[in-house]
Each structure stands twice: as C-alpha cells, then as structure tokens.
Amino acid sequence: MSHTATPTADTVEAPTRRAGLVKILGILGVLGGVVLIVGGIVVWSIVSSQLRAENITVPDDAAAFQGQTVAGPFTAFVQADIIQHHALDASGGKTYAELDKDDPVRATMMNASFLRASLFTSVVSFGVAAFAMGMGILSIIFGFAIHRLASAPVVVRRTAVTSG
Secondary structure (H helix, E strand, O other): EEEEEEEEOEEEOOOOOOHHHHHHHHHHHHHHHHHHHHHHHHHHHHHHHHHHOOOOOOOOOOOOOOOEEEOOHHHHHHHHHHHHHHHHHOOOOOOOOHHOOOOOOOOOOHHHHHHHHHHHHHHHHHHHHHHHHHHHHHHHHHHHHHHHHHHHEEEEEOOHHHOO
C-alpha cells in the first residue's frame, strides 16, 4: 500500500485566530506616534519662541553662529559656551566656587552660571523634543506594520494524500 502526495491549489483563508486586539494595538501605536510628534513639535516651537523673545545675539567672538539670534539648540549651546569664556576672563580663570566670598566678580560668575544653566536647559528641551518626534515616527512605522500583519490573509498549502 503506497501513499502519494498530490499537491492541490493554494488557498487563501482568513486567519482562524482573532486578530482584533493586535489590530487595535497597531492603531494605538500609530495614534501614539502622532501624539509624540505633535508634542515634540509643540515643545520645540515653545522653547524656540521663548529664546527668540529674549533677543539674544551670538557675539562675534563666539565659536560659530556669530550675529545670529539664539533660537535653537546650536545657537543656545554656542551662547552658553561664550558666556563661560567671558565669565572666566572676568574672573581671571577662576570659577564661582574658587572666588573669595567678598570678591565683587563673584556676582558676575553667579549670573553667568545661571544664564548658562538656562541655555543648557533649553538645549536639553530641544533634545527631548527631537527624541519624542523620532520615537513618534518609529511608533507610527511599527504600529502600521503590526496592523498590516494582523490584517494579512493566511496562505494555506494543502496536500492531498491518496493511497495507491
């Protein structure tokens, strides 16, 4: 008694398991991605407009962006760097902590430190906003892929076994 396998036509069938939850997760991934992108854009815009409203211009002796208004992460970073340079020049190379408590330059160093901290906070805010937007893009891509995979039909290959 011999058995032979006779191939039959491939058929496309709907998945036998329910993929509704997976589809919903895919949609939530896409929606979450949109929220992350919008949130990142809003934060970037707010921080940029607040910096621009201060009318800070990068001085000519800065490492880059001379004469430009501080409104983005790179100009804010360069401005913080030149503030440090000018403050150290004013203090003879000493930091706030290294100056005597009665040194009049100590107030200048403290203000410079506060200004630098504020500018670096804006640089971090720009980075977080960019990270959120990047994660939003990835979330949309993965959400779409998950939804698409859950919606895809299943190809079943059947082989008929005959006895001969």
